[in-house]
Amino acid sequence: MTPVPPQPTRAELAILRVLWQLGPSTVRRVHESLRDTQDKDTGYTTVLKLLQNMTEKGLVQRDESERTHVYEAALSQKRTQRDLLRDLMDRAFGGSASSVVAQALSMKRASAEELAEIRKLLDEHERRGK
Amino acid sequence: MTPVPPQPTRAELAILRVLWQLGPSTVRRVHESLRDTQDKDTGYTTVLKLLQNMTEKGLVQRDESERTHVYEAALSQKRTQRDLLRDLMDRAFGGSASSVVAQALSMKRASAEELAEIRKLLDEHERRGK
DNA sequence: AGGCATCTACGACGTCCGTCGTTGACAGTT
DNA sequence: AACTGTCAACGACGGACGTCGTAGATGCCT
Numbered sequence: 001m002t003p004v005p006p007q008p009t010r011a012e013l014a015i016l017r018v019l020w021q022l023g024p025s026t027v028r029r030v031h032e033s034l035r036d037t038q039d040k041d042t043g044y045t046t047v048l049k050l051l052q053n054m055t056e057k058g059l060v061q062r063d064e065s066e067r068t069h070v071y072e073a074a075l076s077q078k079r080t081q082r083d084l085l086r087d088l089m090d091r092a093f094g095g096s097a098s099s100v101v102a103q104a105l106s107m108k109r110a111s112a113e114e115l116a117e118i119r120k121l122l123d124e125h126e127r128r129g130k
Numbered sequence: 131m132t133p134v135p136p137q138p139t140r141a142e143l144a145i146l147r148v149l150w151q152l153g154p155s156t157v158r159r160v161h162e163s164l165r166d167t168q169d170k171d172t173g174y175t176t177v178l179k180l181l182q183n184m185t186e187k188g189l190v191q192r193d194e195s196e197r198t199h200v201y202e203a204a205l206s207q208k209r210t211q212r213d214l215l216r217d218l219m220d221r222a223f224g225g226s227a228s229s230v231v232a233q234a235l236s237m238k239r240a241s242a243e244e245l246a247e248i249r250k251l252l253d254e255h256e257r258r259g260k
Numbered sequence: 261a262g263g264c265a266t267c268t269a270c271g272a273c274g275t276c277c278g279t280c281g282t283t284g285a286c287a288g289t290t
Numbered sequence: 291a292a293c294t295g296t297c298a299a300c301g302a303c304g305g306a307c308g309t310c311g312t313a314g315a316t317g318c319c320t
Contacts, residue, residue: 011278013221027297046279048298053277067286068297078233084222085233091143092214097234098247103208103215104227104234105255117228119252125235126245141308157267176309178268183307197316198267 005058005074007083012054014038015047016073016080019060024072027051135188135204137213142184144168145177146203146210149190154202157181 008016018033019025025033031047051071054060063070073080085100093099105118138146148163149155155163161177181201184190193200203210215230223229235248 009277010221017222017224042278043280045281045298049280049300050278052299081222081229081233082236084218085230086237088214088218089234089237091140092147092211094147096244097237098244098251099211100215100234101231101248102251103211104219104230105251106212107216107219107227114226114228115252115256118231121228121232121235122245122249122252139307172308173310175268175311179270179310180308182269 003058007087008054008059008080011042011050012059013080013084015050015054016059016077019071019073020077024063024070026068026070028068030071133188137217138184138189138210141172141180142189143210143214145180145184146189146207149201149203150207154193154200156198156200158198160201 014034015030018030018037022029022033027044027048030051031042031044034042034047051060051062055062055071059074060071061074063072089095089097089100093103105115144164145160148160148167152159152163157174157178160181161172161174164172164177181190181192185192185201189204190201191204193202205213219225219227219230223233235245
């Protein structure tokens with residue numbers, strides 16, 4: 001009965017994104033990847049501490065068989081995205097999925113390419129729902 | 131030169147939702163509305179303090195002409211929703227609007243009614259984009 | 261005028277979060 | 291064996307957040 005891990009904080013989510021992209025990684029790898037991607041510059045021990053906390057919370061799993069530990073995301077990216085979006089949907093959109101979509105469409109980043117993708121998703125969803 | 135107010139925290143957002151629903155309100159009205167809606171039970175002075183902080187941050191505007199102050203949301207609901215969704219989209223979805231929509235659709239709450247609404251939005255958006 | 265209710269302001273406190281320094285263990289190098 | 295570098299662990303700290311108690315001002319009622 002593993003209790004559901006709490007939602008990741010901002011910094012924790014940034015780390016999870018690295019783990020999802022790279023797969024199981026050491027602290028050093030995560031730190032360097034953040035160094036490249038991120039604007040901010042976090043220290044090595046900061047990343048270590050975060051990962052220790054995340055292990056405690058159940059957000060990541062740690063392989064300690066070797067001296068240099070290897071961390072892996074405990075939940076899939078999709079699952080985490082779903083949880084986070086659900087939370088925001090409840091808190092800010094009154095639980096309305098269509099409101100969320102409306103706002104998503106109103107953004108400049110909803111390019112033509114993305115619109116086609118969205119329409120495809122909608123068709124699939126409808127077909128499956130039948 | 132009003133700087134853009136920072137994003138509201140969880141508790142602040144709950145208050146903003148009340149203000150959007152009720153319009154300009156006193157601390158008491160906000161407190162009572164929260165008492166009805168919310169599961170949690172926050173004290174009067176807590177709500178007052180929150181609203182004072184929010185005034186400081188520029189999230190709300192305060193009318194002090196009367197002894198009992200009246201608070202009003204500084205930004206529209208849509209604008210705030212957009213900002214919050216943008217933030218989450220960047221942090222968790224790599225800035226992809228279609229990923230957000232995909233997740234939104236995968237939720238049980240995307241009812242048939244909502245699906246129709248979403249499709250309508252999509253049509254309008256496409257027509258307008260032409 | 262006295263007393264009660266209401267309201268704002270202020271300060272305090274516990275918690276979480278992100279940050280980092282230091283320490284001690286371990287490993288490879290010369 | 292001594293040195294150098296890497297690693298995990300731990301403690302500390304400043305800031306934000308949400309919480310509330312208390313004080314002081316103001317208004318109302320009798």
